């Protein structure tokens with residue numbers, strides 16, 4: 001499960017160690033290569049539409065051993081090779097459209113700075129690159145081109161007649177320009193056929209009912225260790241009208257790209273840090289070869305139990321946010337290594353996992369009697385790929401299979417070099433001055449938001465998702481389309497409730513009993529107001545993490561009204577959040593946690609649906625308009641993502657690798673073009 005960034009818009013003044021503005025390459029590398037120019041590091045790399053592209057640093061990479069660096073190197077190669085799988089999963093037209101647009105981009109001979117049609121074209125192409133396809137990465141709405149069909153047609157006419165996309169040209173133009181065709185990648189609207197109305201490529205010619213029945217027939221009633229049905233397959237009707245799976249595996253669907261992934265995983269294996277890690281990588285390769293979900297579970301167990309290795313990775317079909325039925329995983333990869341000093345924080349939490357479970361405000365019947373193997377660490381991302389790139393989560397908790405989590409625990413991470421980049425890039429953007437009610441609260445946020453943001457992510461990932469249990473016989477998918485929202489709410493509420501617990505000061509993770517208030521204020525402000533800047537006027541909140549935040553903020557606002565816990569203060573026509581009673585707010589978080597856990601534990605679909613429909617979906621148009629207006633003059637991008645650093649092997653005169661060098665000098669467009677050209681996994 002992902003924890004997405006929620007505090008992108010907060011100005012923070014905390015100084016972070018190691019955030020010097022210039023980065024130089026390693027001294028060892030210079031011996032074997034020409035002196036590269038000193039790189040000036042800038043967090044902000046590109047800005048277009050509603051997107052800001054940032055860079056992140058990979059502090060500590062230089063300190064890894066050569067062997068670890070080589071392991072990272074091959075894992076990053078295995079990561080980037082999966083890119084085109086995700087593009088195709090997102091929509092079957094994405095790759096041919098990208099090939100076509102990149103050809104236009106390369107061939108354009110007019111004035112790139114002055115031609116307004118070209119400028120709109122470039123913005124559109126950047127949006128498509130950023131979203132891994134023609135639908136917005138977050139809203140999943142199809143992009144509306146700002147250039148004309150005529151412009152594109154006249155550019156296409158200049159390109160070779162045998163271009164790979166040429167046979168599909170008319171169809172691709174229709175997909176780009178007709179707003180009614182493939183309008184939404186993942187449709188979650190209640191009452192519509194969620195498969196037929198979703199543009200993703202995980203189903204073909206199958207209705208929602210057929211898809212649900214297909215999977216329901218696979219499930220065995222009393223299977224205590226069910227595989228993650230559908231995780232690695234596209235569901236289609238064969239020529240006889242029978243519903244079948246096209247399995248993603250070597251020699252199967254996406255086999256070409258998977259071959260490159262496997263090739264690099266095999267090389268990575270040679271540099272594994274220990275035997276357990278080598279076996280884990282071997283098992284993953286085995287799974288890619290067979291597509292057998294039982295093997296994936298075996299791999300997941302080995303992976304979750306390997307806590308000794310410093311270098312770690314996610315690589316595969318993992319999260320199912322891209323499937324309206326929540327079955328098929330989108331391909332993603334993150335390569336990372338443990339940030340040892342910062343991991344002290346999560347180790348302290350993990351050591352007390354049972355205390356947190358036993359003291360949580362949920363019915364004891366729904367608590368875990370024994371919390372197993374909550375392994376939590378703070379990591380440094382070395383590469384982001386697939387569904388985790390360019391937009392990326394800040395925390396991850398895996399594996400997703402409930403029975404594996406119960407029997408073997410889960411691995412939970414906070415990606416601190418990413419949160420740090422967000423923080424650094426937000427400084428001085430004017431957000432606090434515009435939205436925070438008073439100076440005292442601004443100071444509170446300046447002082448405690450960064451530390452409580454990280455702690456919130458730690459708690460959400462390493463304790464929240466892992467807490468609680470299902471009653472025997474309850475279907476883990478019982479909450480259906482609302483499952484993701486309620487699961488995120490459960491993890492967030494667990495984190496919020498405990499952030500305000502004196503225990504955190506006791507165990508030394510916070511140095512003030514007031515620190516949690518910074519997170520509470522930001523959370524309510526974001527949930528009730530500022531996150532709406534991501535929603536277009538007239539639209540509902542749809543994405544699971546956003547729904548979860550709105551649910552929590554709106555529910556606590558309403559339930560706290562008799563005591564005026566949260567107040568909406570009007571000043572000069574602007575609305576401000578005022579929190580009058582933080583302790584009471586904490587009790588409300590606890591109360592809602594109890595209810596959401598009950599819903600999950602009992603599989604109470606109706607109660608879950610009522611919570612989501614009442615609090616999480618509908619937007620007050622007046623509040624929405626106000627938020628958009630106030631944002632407009634701040635010029636803050638609603639969404640952010642990242643370019644990756646580049647890694648280069650350095651050889652001595654005999655062809656031996658003597659170092660792996662990291663560089664931060666590739667910009668967004670060159671990176672997109674290079675990935676498209678060099679990691680063309682499904683062959684144009």
Ligand code: ZN
Nearest residue numbers: 001002003491
């Ligand atoms: Zn989560």
